[in-house]
Amino acid sequence: MELPHNLGTRVGILGGTFDPVHNGHLAIAEAVRQALALSSILFVPAFLPPHKPTYAISAFQHRAAMLDLAVADRPGCSVSRLEAEREGSSYSIDTLRTLRQTFSQDVRLFFIIGMDAFAEIHTWKANRELLDYASFVVIGRPDHCQQSCGQTVAANFPGYVFNEAAGCWQGNPGEGAIHPVAMPPMEVSSTAIRQAVRGGKSILGVVPEAVARYIETNGLYR
Ligand code: ATP
Secondary structure (H helix, E strand, C coil), X not given: CCCCCCCCCEEEEEEECCCCCCHHHHHHHHHHHHHCCCCEEEEEECCCCCCCCCCCCCCHHHHHHHHHHHHCCCCCEXXXXXXXXXXXXXXXXXXXXXXHHHCCCCCEEXXXXXXXXXXXXXXXXXXXXHHHHCEEEEEECCCCHHHHHHHHHHHHCCCCEEECCCCEEECCCCCCCEEEEECCCCCCCXXXXXXXXXXXXXXXXXXXXXXXXXXXXXXXCC
16 A cells, blocks of 8 residues: 655544545644644545445545645645545544554554544444554543543543543553544534535635635535
């Protein structure tokens, strides 16, 4: 599998459907990059998202092309098409295993997810094994990020203890940590954008301009 060059040694992985990528996704990437001093962020669009209701998801090539446009002027951000290469349902465990095997051992991986998704982690395939390959970064609302995260950690990851100095939960040696990152909620979602386009409303300001143009040119979400 081909990876972009020069991702550095602290790489954030942001998976999603990205139908389409929006400014909320880009803001998460930037917030996490700053909070954990990451060297880069790799956006990984899902080929077949296992957790999504079955609406007609846009073709992978469109979703990945919009991501390319969104990160074009963002140094340190890049896009991986590895889930398309694998085909079938896109499980995070398979993606992280592949990425772990591809990166050299001095590279640390940080798997970024929203608090909502983290709260459902008990439904994920091989969830504890995820921490063999990466640390988690859980994005939550500033008022209760650590508290909600702590409840989910306690329920699903026995043995993980909060380390005040490090600001994260830690498990056995060699296992990834779980980092809470507080971020004000952003009222933007791909669902709202698809609805706006269908309703003929403007989406400027919620997606990068090049993405808005791509949606228009390719007649997406009509
Ligand atoms: P949809 O509306 O189609 O469900 P979405 O906007 O949630 O899509 P995804 O591609 O499913 O976008 O999201 C990828 C990741 O980004 C997920 O971890 C999701 O929790 C997170 N995310 C998306 N939008 C926001 C937002 N506004 N604030 C915080 N996290 C977000």
